[in-house]
Amino acid sequence: MSQIDQIHPEEKKTALIPPNLENDTFLRACFRQATDYTPVWLMRQAGRYLPEYCATRAVAGSFMGLATNVDFATQVTLQPLDRYKLDAAILFSDILTVPDAMGLGLTFSQGEGPVFAKSVRSEAAVAELCVPDMNKLRYVFDAVSSIKRALNGRVPLIGFSGSPWTLGCYMVEGAGSDDYRHVKSLMYSRPDLMHKILAINADSVAEYLNEQIRAGAQAVMIFDSWGGVLADGAFQEFSLAYTARVLSKLQRSFEGVQIPRIVFTKGGGIWLKEMGQLDCEVLGLDWTMNLGLARELVGGGLGTPGKALQGNIDPNVLFSSPHQIAEQVRRVLESFGSPHLDKTRSGPTHIFNLGHGISQYTPPEHVSALVDAVHEHSSKMRQI
């Protein structure tokens, strides 16, 4: 164990990196340790662009049929790892499992995305909400355990949840939205009710992620997919504050190993400095943010605190040729700049990812081009 495997004095007996991992590059980068190359995984890497995923989903019958069945969830989580040299696995599930467990009745209509049977727009509906019994989400924790076993130490497993605000958007709108009219109407006209929903969501998300950690998740990520639709001021009050509340309730380690926490707000680049104050290890960025600028703002220096950065290529790059994909990968890697090479100290690190989920129309062979280009070019950047 190197000297930087221990950074929190109060947690002297926890390791940063779990033993017995074949590939710990992703976790090292989360903790801002020097790595031999830039690790890469892709948001929604197990998904509809893969024919083998579609085949499993056809057998499962529906999205929730897939997500609630431990064997199917395990199978689809591992599918992209069998095709691509990805450096992390992410639990196959949906961000809306938590409001579903609250009794809102989640279904996925074909081609139209998630729909709830009940939406939460009135004082009475808010009064009925509470932190769900985690047993209703047992299928998720069982999936985590099963995937962890199936991975058998190949790469680390990331657990995840939607952010309190993002869950709140769906709960109030009752479905996806393009103007967020209902949730923002509630927020502006009944901020008290909105705060109640968000407090319950934050406590639910914290319990949910802690259970995932206890089931074996080696890192956790909070997806604030709709934080970026908020006005300045409202973002801080209704999204960021509740993400911080979740973070404050997460357990920092499990079985002697620390659990890094990633926060991703789509459209959050504009508030990056404030996000830099969050008690988490990694900040995810969408493609609008310049990684070099992000590194300056929150990446920290060699031996000084900062966040690891995750992102941020435009998923639409995957529709160009393998040669062009490699070129854009290079641009993103170089926008972050020189990786730090000092194995004795922490410093700025980059975890390569898309700036948002992969498109269902992505040609699967183009994903290989991306993953391989990340590994090749980032290795070269380390040969000085």
Added chain:
Amino acid sequence: MSQIDQIHPEEKKTALIPPNLENDTFLRACFRQATDYTPVWLMRQAGRYLPEYCATRAVAGSFMGLATNVDFATQVTLQPLDRYKLDAAILFSDILTVPDAMGLGLTFSQGEGPVFAKSVRSEAAVAELCVPDMNKLRYVFDAVSSIKRALNGRVPLIGFSGSPWTLGCYMVEGAGSDDYRHVKSLMYSRPDLMHKILAINADSVAEYLNEQIRAGAQAVMIFDSWGGVLADGAFQEFSLAYTARVLSKLQRSFEGVQIPRIVFTKGGGIWLKEMGQLDCEVLGLDWTMNLGLARELVGGGLGTPGKALQGNIDPNVLFSSPHQIAEQVRRVLESFGSPHLDKTRSGPTHIFNLGHGISQYTPPEHVSALVDAVHEHSSKMRQI
């Protein structure tokens, strides 16, 4: 004419503010002159939330029937001015008139937004594109002249166009989009074709705005509604560069009076410093950007150059109560900070607006609450 009515040495004989305007507050704020209150107008202020608009549209039969008829266009442009104490009028039209005049065949399907008969995705389709004959857009210029006459000096008239990139999005997608897959595929895989489209669009937009200026528009605005969907790097190359190209071709004055130019990129706050380099007077901002920070970055000082700032309340605020609307108006005004009061020098100014177009579901009486609150509170802020 005060000393700051003349700022460009090479244009000594042009005035900043046209004579014979009953209310020139908006134009003064565009040129960073002190005003007695913060002027306000609303993006899409003539629109479906107004019953009188719906009545006119019903007579016209369709959106294009409305936009192409000079009398109807004049009537609906003036409707919101009769209800609210707005400080500017904006031409009633659509950003897609230019690609329609290029022969792409624009229609508005009920509830689904604009659709083009032809989309531009191939080398052959790009080869066919050219700057349209401005006579095909005569109905727009005639509407400008007619509205100008009807306004009779009450408030200034703003002309507008979509940005080259935003027009390009619709031209390649053939309609609205939620992932911009086609236009980004073209951009990443055939940047040469994308650049050809954008160059033609920029030259078309410049001619189009110049014709609006010659027809009587007293300010012009470029709507880069989809600039914010681009990745860092791509935004500068495919959106900002072509907005700059339009600006470089715009005539600076007409009949001895200068024409201020406003650029609005939805989601552009993250690139505000770079947008501050544009050769325009005003930058529009959406609600995600803190106005105080924007002022620091590009607002300039007293007697030093900078941009006037326009924006940026979340249109969804209009769904809360009049009291709450006034409260949020106050927040936005105060986020900009103290207005400058020096009538002999230019300095930071704020033009109040929404951060995006008004929702069709807005209660019309709530708009009065907003407009009145802007005038009242901003007047108070000037009484020190």
